[in-house]
Amino acid sequence: MSRTHRIVIGVMGADDAPRDVLALAERAGKRIAHHRAVLLTGGRGGVMRAAAKGAATNGGMVIGVMPGRDAEESPPNDHVHIALFTGLGEGRNYVNACSCDAMVALPGSWGTLSEIAFGMKLGRPVVVVGDGGPTGVPSAATPEEAVDQAYRTVRGTPVPD
Amino acid sequence: MSRTHRIVIGVMGADDAPRDVLALAERAGKRIAHHRAVLLTGGRGGVMRAAAKGAATNGGMVIGVMPGRDAEESPPNDHVHIALFTGLGEGRNYVNACSCDAMVALPGSWGTLSEIAFGMKLGRPVVVVGDGGPTGVPSAATPEEAVDQAYRTVRGTPVPD
Amino acid sequence: MSRTHRIVIGVMGADDAPRDVLALAERAGKRIAHHRAVLLTGGRGGVMRAAAKGAATNGGMVIGVMPGRDAEESPPNDHVHIALFTGLGEGRNYVNACSCDAMVALPGSWGTLSEIAFGMKLGRPVVVVGDGGPTGVPSAATPEEAVDQAYRTVRGTPVPD
């Protein structure tokens, strides 16, 4: 990886999630900004918006990989800096998994499960926050630990305090 | 659905599966041929080949939706009648889920999990053979029951004996 | 290519085409059925429907590779035997190009131009009917000649009278 390339960490989760999950997502986004990594999400609402808010309001950069072919079909949430429209519908979940160097997931929907499965298939470091992920996927108790674990695996070095 | 259109039932499973799972897949393929439905698989080896064999040797038609862009990149197994090359890599798992009217899954790999997740997300009838599927996905004890259940849901009518 | 695999020839053209172009497409479909090859089209109206009609009413088999994720989003035309829903929107044009062993094109729309370009990029034999194709793409004066030329290139043998 050249000096130019920035590390991209995905946060995956549902459009429709309960408030406590949104709070976890926002903390994950904030932690990603702390590491100066780029946050990649699906660019919609719910977990995607909360993570984006956490990153963007802490100086981080946010990429939204959108299902639709333009902003009319898929309006990006208001914390996305760069919206990339794929025109692939839910097929963009595969692009999400390919596009992130590591993935933090807040499970709870079929879409997120497809992203976790692709991440594992592709050999990406995947860390689930909490214990709701499928058997065999690493997990962490807090979003900060999940991000640190993901980041550390990509960087190959311990994360300083 | 016009009279011309044929029902497409997918059988999803790993390239690398133990012998007893392959036997289940072959029975699923045979049962799909029995219903005169078209079998759709990922066109590779393991479960995909076993299901194709079960269908093709019982008069059924087999579609293989391949990851590569041509036969050199993704050689279809020898029971595939029509190989459709997607050039999408593992992203073809999404096309698999979209392309079948109902899905029978033999779980056990991350790729198959991505297909189950997409099937559920898309509202396709998904039936797992055995009890290895994710929570919330219908299952059946035998491949014949799984196929019948999938077929019945698409047709909206009971399957005759 | 094993004995099982069937040759797939695509006919590409616009949803919205003048009557004389539709007549050419129908003749191309008929000629593909004559060669006992499978016709692949985008499954919609216009050229796609005319080619499908030409093949289906002459005993040929017709695959429709649809942009939407189900029949509600993309109703296949009434001559399609097997509808494969990609859920990729216009991105299915790439799958079309990958999925056919050779391509016959009736140019006239941007979508068709994308398919011709992908076909050439992928090294597929592409034959345009008439002289409306981009520079550098082989053409033929009639749809029968175009299909024969495409078929011959795939089979590697001259087409008998």
Place this chain on the structure above:
Amino acid sequence: MSRTHRIVIGVMGADDAPRDVLALAERAGKRIAHHRAVLLTGGRGGVMRAAAKGAATNGGMVIGVMPGRDAEESPPNDHVHIALFTGLGEGRNYVNACSCDAMVALPGSWGTLSEIAFGMKLGRPVVVVGDGGPTGVPSAATPEEAVDQAYRTVRGTPVPD
């Protein structure tokens, strides 16, 4: 478009291009940086690298939308800041067209033609540098004019000197 979202302008062209075309691409990238828009390219060599160099060395941000699923399969050029791996092979050309708000093209390859065709199909503003584009696509004499014309169409306002 919210205040957060940044304008994305694509520069499309071949991996393998003559030196004078590379010089045009670099000037296009520089002009995009001048407008503080984000440059999107296919992330490989040739035109993609030259445009990236032009943007990156003038303070611009560069996104590379890669065909492969990781850096091993598709090494991004050394001026790409954020590499997004699609895993879609040449199918990523469709994502390129969807993902840019406007497109500047240096024609000369089948891949670029597929991107121009998709851009036109999707209703994106497309401007070809020089007169090598397909009939019906707007062109400009210089890369600066092409970028300005693209940018102006997206912004809906004249570009100041």
